[in-house]
Amino acid sequence: MAKRYAAVAITVNGIRLALKLGERLADTEVFYYAKYSENVQDNAGIGRAFAEPVKALLPKLFRQYEGLILFFSLGAAVRLIAPLLEDKRTDPAVIVIDERGEHVVSMLSGHLGGANRLTRQVAQLLDSHPVITTASDVQGTFAVDLLGSEFGWRAESFAAMKTVSAALVNGEAVAFLQESGERGWLPPGAVLPEHVRLCGSMAELQEAPFSAAVVITDRQLPEPEAAALGERTVVYHPRSLVLGLGCNRGTPLEELEAVVQGTLAELGLSLLSVRNAATAAVKGDEAGLLALCAKYGWELALFSPEELNMVALEQPSEIVFKATGAYGVCEPAALLSSGARDLVLKKKKSGNATIAIARVSFAETEGNKNE
Template sequence: MIVLGEGSIPSIAQRGDYAIVAITKHGVELGRKLQSTFSHADLYYMSKFQRGDEESRGIQLFEGSVRLLFPALFPAYKGLIIIISLGAVIRMIAPLLEDKKKDPGIVVIDDKGEHVISVLSGHLGGANELTREVAAALGARPVITTASDVQGTIAVDLFGRRFGWEWESADKLTPVSASVVNEEQVAVVQESGETGWWLFDTPMPANIRVYSSAAEALAARPHAALIVTHRVLTAAEEALLANGVLYRPKAIALGIGCNRGTSAEEIEAVIDSTLAELSFSLRSVKAACTIDLKKDEPGLLAVVDKYGWEFVTYSPEQLNEVPMDAPSDTVHRFTGAYGVSEPAAKLYSGASKLALVKKKSGNVTISVGVIEFN
């Protein structure tokens, strides 16, 4: 039993990603139904509605003002599904709001379960998608008011998110979003990354045009730009960021060979200097690839872990099947492969021509490939 009182944050037992909250008889019925559908959701309701099966179902009961429950739920869950009137919810959560990048998605359901409303963090917090899922589960009507969703166009703050793209310049998210929904001319510059980002069945709006290079987009003089590239922009190209957002796709594969016992600091320094020479962004690295003899190399593992990159190893036989520009008998003598960094980068990226075939620096050999997406 959770007893809610002023001046302290209650202790909750979080199990799922989402919390369902109800305070009325009908709301409890809806909440119990939803919990059966959403196995990844925790249900909270007032103790006066207890049925006796709450403990076995993992339902948490509370006494006191529900307002005092939200300070505990806000930081714990990805989203809150609240079966309380919209006005009351707004008043209760208002003091807890911080930033759309941090706040959980908030979904409100009316007491009869007829409407499911996306209230807060529709895009970044996932409330819009959660609204659709909850509405489908209840046979209710989803209510979503985000302009990009209503108009069927690009949601700038979600662009490429499902592929792992990262913002590098997010301060223009709001004005660029305004250009998109106000049907001003918007350039999408895509030099790398996944191409299947248009999610609607309808054609792309006429105000959005895709360019293969920043130079082409600059010549078109758009009102706004969404730039998807692994490259560091030149000074001239940065003019697009006056009203633009720069996205970093996961598009770089690093092939790495190193002597046994090479430190993480040395490996990282070589990676940093190499990408700087190529004018490539570290934030676009997707994977580090090597021979399976190095699968337990401490320095290499430390760097991969630091950045959260994929770590892929190949057998000598796999590496030897790849055409190489610079095969090495010396490497073959020690590893059984005629090369490590070059064929590893080619295997992962799918590129026949690498951005950097091979560079030897101290104890590290590195190759760089840009991943080819269809």
């Protein structure tokens, strides 16, 4: 299995530095030019010699690794990497280090690919100077295209990402509304610019003067709201919803999926904001449930009858108790998994399935609260 990073060196000093980094940066594989490696000691056995031109090697590494660490000139790196570029959302991080190890330069995929983070990490390990040129990092604020990435937030669309990012770094009025999700999204050490206005409600946002907007919500914005916000708006969906699911034995994926999609649509909630599903432990082998979770990348939280019965229910069911040992499944499972006290949706029965929805209870994040 490939490691996360590939360090590539083509000079004697570069090879020494690459091997030094490989010993200090976990999950790094070092590739060095065989022609200049005779007098270099690979004591840790982490290096792989190559004889082919580096121009032939890089395309393979570009597709295989999460990040490339290149120990040669920035100009050479630009010429070699340029033909390989595809999309900022999928291209790996690329950083460049001079052969004396004085500067570590974030070259490609600084935000989404993590090159800026990797640059700082490598610079610390080599006692070098990090060189980062992305505007949000230089200004010490947040990056719109990286917002909430550590929490798994998902952008509804990337269409407006560039224009909203430009508004932020150019000092234009930006309105910011957070309806759900984790509160500690501001990076450590970063500050909220004065031209960013934190709004307490959608009504306040719509009344505020702004040239661009950022909205964090688990709702699917209705057309009138979306139209009022305009095209220069980025909508992020935090993973803040838990689906409590119950079903008869053998309920197929298609029926469960239709229930989930239809219910979320009725409530105006986004499928992108579903964090996980939850059910009774006895349903842990239910093929339809497992297929549904696999399709959307959701974890399936399982609870014993004893755990489910700890949650007080308005309408305990003797029928459910006989089948599962618990007086309810979807409601207590949703509450237990989310940590919430109340349900967004109480039990709804549809065909062979039941569904309840809870919103995750996020504790106040230590440190900044973005307030």
